[in-house]
Amino acid sequence: EAQVTQNPRYLITVTGKKLTVTCSQNMNHEYMSWYRQDPGLGLRQIYYSMNVEVTDKGDVPEGYKVSRKEKRNFPLILESPSPNQTSLYFCASSIPGGVSVFGPGTRLTVL
Amino acid sequence: GEDVEQSLFLSVREGDSSVINCTYTDSSSTYLYWYKQEPGAGLQLLTYIFSNMDMKQDQRLTVLLNKKDKHLSLRIADTQTGDSAIYFCAEMDNQGGKLIFGQGTELSVKP
Numbered sequence: 001e002a003q004v005t006q007n008p009r010y011l012i013t014v015t016g017k018k019l020t021v022t023c024s025q026n027m028n029h030e031y032m033s034w035y036r037q038d039p040g041l042g043l044r045q046i047y048y049s050m051n052v053e054v055t056d057k058g059d060v061p062e063g064y065k066v067s068r069k070e071k072r073n074f075p076l077i078l079e080s081p082s083p084n085q086t087s088l089y090f091c092a093s094s095i096p097g098g099v100s101v102f103g104p105g106t107r108l109t110v111l
Numbered sequence: 112g113e114d115v116e117q118s119l120f121l122s123v124r125e126g127d128s129s130v131i132n133c134t135y136t137d138s139s140s141t142y143l144y145w146y147k148q149e150p151g152a153g154l155q156l157l158t159y160i161f162s163n164m165d166m167k168q169d170q171r172l173t174v175l176l177n178k179k180d181k182h183l184s185l186r187i188a189d190t191q192t193g194d195s196a197i198y199f200c201a202e203m204d205n206q207g208g209k210l211i212f213g214q215g216t217e218l219s220v221k222p
Binding site: 056090092104 | 115117119141142144146152153154156159199201203208209210212213214215
C-alpha cells in the first residue's frame with residue numbers, strides 16, 4: 001500500500017531532551033515536507049526537501065533540523081525541544097507539483 | 112506573500128447543504144485542494160481542482176473556483192453527521208514545493 005509512515009505517533013518529552021521523528025514513504029517521491037498544525041493557524045511548513053541531500057527552510061524552521069540521506073526517509077530532529085514546539089506534526093511526500101500524500105501525524109507534547 | 116483565508120466555524124443541520132469558503136492570494140497556483148481532517152486523525156485529500164477549471168463535481172461534493180476573485184468554495188450536499196470535521200483549503204506555491212493552508216473550517220453537523 002502506498003503510504004507515508006511516521007513514528008512515533010505520540011510523544012511526551014521534557015524541555016531540552018533531543019528527539020527525532022521519523023518519516024518514510026514507499027512511493028519513490030522526490031518531494032518531502034514537514035508541517036506543524038496549531039489551532040487557528042492551519043498547517044505551516046517547517047522544512048522541505050526536493051531530493052536526496054537537498055533541503056530548504058519552510059515558514060517556521062527555527063528549532064528544527066532535517067536530513068535527507070535516502071530518498072524514502074526524511075527525519076525531523078528537535079535538538080533541544082521547548083514547550084512552544086508542542087504541536088501536531090505531519091510529514092508529506094509528492095512528485096514535483098503533484099498531490100501531496102500525508103502521514104498520520106505525530107502529536108508531540110514538550111513539558 | 113502567499114496567504115489562504117477561511118472562516119473558522121460552520122454549523123449546519125443534517126440534510127442541509129454546507130458551503131465552506133476560501134480566499135487565496137497566489138494567482139499562479141496550478142492546483143487548489145480541499146483536505147478533510149476528522150477528530151484525532153490525519154489529513155485526507157477530499158478533492159482538488161485545476162486552476163483552468165471553474166467547477167468540479169464528485170458525488171456530494173462540488174468545488175467552485177472563481178479565479179478573478181481568487182475565491183474557492185466547497186459545497187457538500189445532503190450533509191451527514193459523518194461529515195463533521197475540519198476542512199482545509201490549500202494551494203500549491205508557484206515552485207511546487209509547499210502547500211499553503213488556510214486555518215481550517217470546523218464543520219459541525221447537528222442531527
